[in-house]
Amino acid sequence: MQETPDNKTHFGFKTVEEDKKVELVADVFHSVAAKYDIMNDVLSMGIHRIWKRFTVDCSGVRQGQKVLDLAGGTGDLTAKFSRIVGAKGQVVLADINDSMLKVGRTKLRDMGIEGNVSYVQANAEELPFPDNHFDLITIAFGLRNVTDKDKALASMYRVLKPGGRLLVLEFSKPVYTPVEKFYDFYSFNILPKLGKLIANDSESYQYLAESIRMHPDQDTLKEMMNNVGFEGTEYFNLSAGIVALHRGYKY
Amino acid sequence: MPLTNLLCGLLETGVNQLHQLDSSAVIKRKQLNGTIISASLKELNFPLYFVISDQQVDVLNKFEGQADCNIRVSFNALNKLQDNHQLTHLIKTGQLEVDGDIQLVQQFAKLLTDMDIDWEEHLSHKVGDVIAHKLCYHAKKIHQGSLAQFNKVEKQTALYVTEEIKLAPSGLEVAYFCEQVKTLETQADKLLLSLNNKLEQLAVKSNKRLGANSLAGK
Numbered sequence: 001m002q003e004t005p006d007n008k009t010h011f012g013f014k015t016v017e018e019d020k021k022v023e024l025v026a027d028v029f030h031s032v033a034a035k036y037d038i039m040n041d042v043l044s045m046g047i048h049r050i051w052k053r054f055t056v057d058c059s060g061v062r063q064g065q066k067v068l069d070l071a072g073g074t075g076d077l078t079a080k081f082s083r084i085v086g087a088k089g090q091v092v093l094a095d096i097n098d099s100m101l102k103v104g105r106t107k108l109r110d111m112g113i114e115g116n117v118s119y120v121q122a123n124a125e126e127l128p129f130p131d132n133h134f135d136l137i138t139i140a141f142g143l144r145n146v147t148d149k150d151k152a153l154a155s156m157y158r159v160l161k162p163g164g165r166l167l168v169l170e171f172s173k174p175v176y177t178p179v180e181k182f183y184d185f186y187s188f189n190i191l192p193k194l195g196k197l198i199a200n201d202s203e204s205y206q207y208l209a210e211s212i213r214m215h216p217d218q219d220t221l222k223e224m225m226n227n228v229g230f231e232g233t234e235y236f237n238l239s240a241g242i243v244a245l246h247r248g249y250k251y
Numbered sequence: 252m253p254l255t256n257l258l259c260g261l262l263e264t265g266v267n268q269l270h271q272l273d274s275s276a277v278i279k280r281k282q283l284n285g286t287i288i289s290a291s292l293k294e295l296n297f298p299l300y301f302v303i304s305d306q307q308v309d310v311l312n313k314f315e316g317q318a319d320c321n322i323r324v325s326f327n328a329l330n331k332l333q334d335n336h337q338l339t340h341l342i343k344t345g346q347l348e349v350d351g352d353i354q355l356v357q358q359f360a361k362l363l364t365d366m367d368i369d370w371e372e373h374l375s376h377k378v379g380d381v382i383a384h385k386l387c388y389h390a391k392k393i394h395q396g397s398l399a400q401f402n403k404v405e406k407q408t409a410l411y412v413t414e415e416i417k418l419a420p421s422g423l424e425v426a427y428f429c430e431q432v433k434t435l436e437t438q439a440d441k442l443l444l445s446l447n448n449k450l451e452q453l454a455v456k457s458n459k460r461l462g463a464n465s466l467a468g469k
Contacts, residue, residue, distance in 0.1 A: 053256040062316030063287070083304040084311075086285045112306045238253060 009147055012210030018147055022123075025145045026097055028204045033099040035199040036074050037107075042198060043191060043205075049076075051243050055138060055169050056080050058236070058247055064088040065135040068159070070124055071095055071142020075104035081136075082108075082117050092134075094122040095142075124152040129159040140169040144215040154228040160250045166230060172237070172244035173217040179240045187212065218244050255312050259299065263310040266363065270308070272373055273366045280305060280362065288359050289318035293325040293346075301359070308362070320351030320359070332360035 009018045016024060032039065040048050055077065061067060063086045069078045072093040082091045093108075095101045098121055105119050122128050124139065124146050137156050146152045156166055174180040187209035195205030216224065218235050221244075225233045230248030237244050270276035283303040291298040300318060302309040324332065328346040331337045335357060341347035349356055375383035413421040420428070 049260060050253050050256045053260055054253060057256065057311060057313040060313075060315035062314075063285075080309060083306065083309055084287075084302050086304075 010214050012207045012214065021147045022096070028207055029097040030099045031201050032199055032204050033074075033097070033103045036100065036103065039195070039199055039205075042194060047239060051169060051238050051245070052076055052080075052140065054236070054238060055140060055167055055245055056084075058245060059136050059138065059167060060165065061085060061136050065090075066133065066161075067091045068127075068129070068134045068137045069093050070122075070127075070137060070139040070156070071145070072138075072140070073100050073104060073142070075108045077138055077140055078104070078117060079108055079111060079113055081138075082113050085116060087116060089116055091117045092120055092129075093117060094120045094124075094127075096121065096123050125155055126151075127155045127159050131158055132161045133159045135161055135164045136167070137164070138167045138169070140167075141171070143168055143170050143221075144211050149216075150224060150228060153225060153230075157229050157250055162250055164250055166225070166246075166248045166250070168221065168225070168246040168248075170221070170244065170246070171212040171215060172221075172241055175237055175241035179242070183242060218246075221246055255297075259310045259312050262299075263308065266310070267307045269366055269368065272368045272370075275367050276362070277305075279358065280308070283355070283358055283362060286319045286355060287314065287316070288320045288322065288355065289314070290322045290324070290359075293323055293348075303359075303362070318351075320349070320355040322350075322356055322359075323348040330364065332356070332364065 007018050008015050009021050010016070011021050011024050029036075044051075059067075059081070061081055061084050063084070065085050066089065067081045067085060069075070069081065069091060072078050072095055075093055078091050078093045082089075085091060093101070093104055095104065101119055101121055108114075108117060120128065124142070125148055137160055139156070143149060143152065153166075160166060174183055191209055192202040192205045195208075196202040199205075215221075218237065218241070222233050222235055225246060225248045229250065231251050233246065233248040235244045235246045270280070280303055284305050286303050288301045288303070289298050290301060298312075298321075300311040300314040302311060302314075324341075325346045328341050331341060332347070338347065338353065338357070342349065371383050371387040374386065377383075378386075412418045413424075
C-alpha cells in the first residue's frame, strides 16, 4: 500500500481530502443503488451468492441473537440472518448511504421480512450503539469504502459482545498469478463497460475496480484486526483469493 | 466448502421455487415457522439445516445452535417418510433415527415431499388453456405408456433369461431346489444323529468289556 500524506486518503487510484471521500463514495452508491442487485449478479456471475452463503455458515448465528449487518446495502445477509435469529432475535441493517438503505428496506419489506429488523443510517467509524451489544457483526463489501479503516474496526470491536465475532467479507488479492491477470483484465476492461451498458454509469464501476486494488491484502487486514484487539483472527480465501472472508473474535 | 454452499444454494432455490407454485406450502410453512431441523442421510453423514420461516425455507450446511429436531434417515426410506403408519416401522428397523418431536418430522416430510402443484394451471398462464391441456394430457399418456412398456420389457427380459437362454433359474425352480436342499439337510442330520447314537452305544459296550477284563486279570 502506498503512503498518503496527512489529511489525504485514496479514492480509487486518486488521492483526495479525507473529509471528501465520504461524499465521493456516497455519490457512487447513490448512483448505483437502484440497479445494485442486478449488477452484483451480472458482474460476479452470481458467485457473490455463494460468498455470502459461506459468510452465513461461518457466522455461527443462533436463534435470539443480535446481529449488525454493516454496510448491508440491499440486505441480502440481513434477510438470511433475520430468518435464522427468529422473532426473539434482532438484526440491524446499517449503511452510511440512505439511498442504499431505502432500496434495502423496500426489498426486505416486499419479501415479508419485518418485526425483527431495524434500519439505521450510520457511519462505521462511529457506530451509534452501546458497548458489548451485538453477538455478530458482518461487513460485506463495505470496509474498503470506509475512510479510516482502523477506527471503523475499533468501533466494531467496541459494540461487539465478548464472545461475539466479526466477519469481514471483502475483495482481496488473488493467490495465483494467472487468476490475477485475468481478474485485472476483467475489472479494468470489461467491468466498466458492463456498468455503462446496464447501469449507464462507468465511473462508479471504474471506482469499484480501483478501490479493490487499494484495499489491504489478506495478511495486512488480519494484522489490522489484531491491532484493534480481535483474537483468533483467521481468513478464508474464496474463489482463489478474489474475495476473502476474515473472521475475528472478541473475548 | 464453496461446493457444498453451491449445493445448498441449489437445493434452497429449488425447494422455494416449487413452493411458489404450491398453494398449500404457505400454510405448511406457517405451522413450522421458526423451527430449525437438522437432517442428514445415513449414507453420507453430512447434516443439512433447514431453517423454516413464513417467507421461505433456508438451507444451511453449518449451524452452531441447537436444532429443534435431528433426523437421520437412510436413502431408501426417504419416500416412506410422509406415511404416518410407516414411521414407527422405519424407526424400529433402524432406517430412521429421530432426536426430538416426531410430529415435526411428519410435518417437515410433508413440506418437502407432498407438494400439490397443478402444473396444468401454471402452464396455462404461459401458453393458454388448450395447449396446456393437450400438453399435460399427452405427457400423462406418455408417462403411463412408458411405465407399461417398462413393465413389459422387464417381464420379457426375465422370461428370456430364465426360459430361453437358461442363464438363471426361475422362481419356482429356485424354490424347488431350496426344498430339495432342505430335505437333504434333514436327512443328513438324522443320519448323523443315528450314527452318534450307535457310536455311543459301541463305546459303552467296549468300556464294559474292558472293565470286565481288568477285573478278571486281578
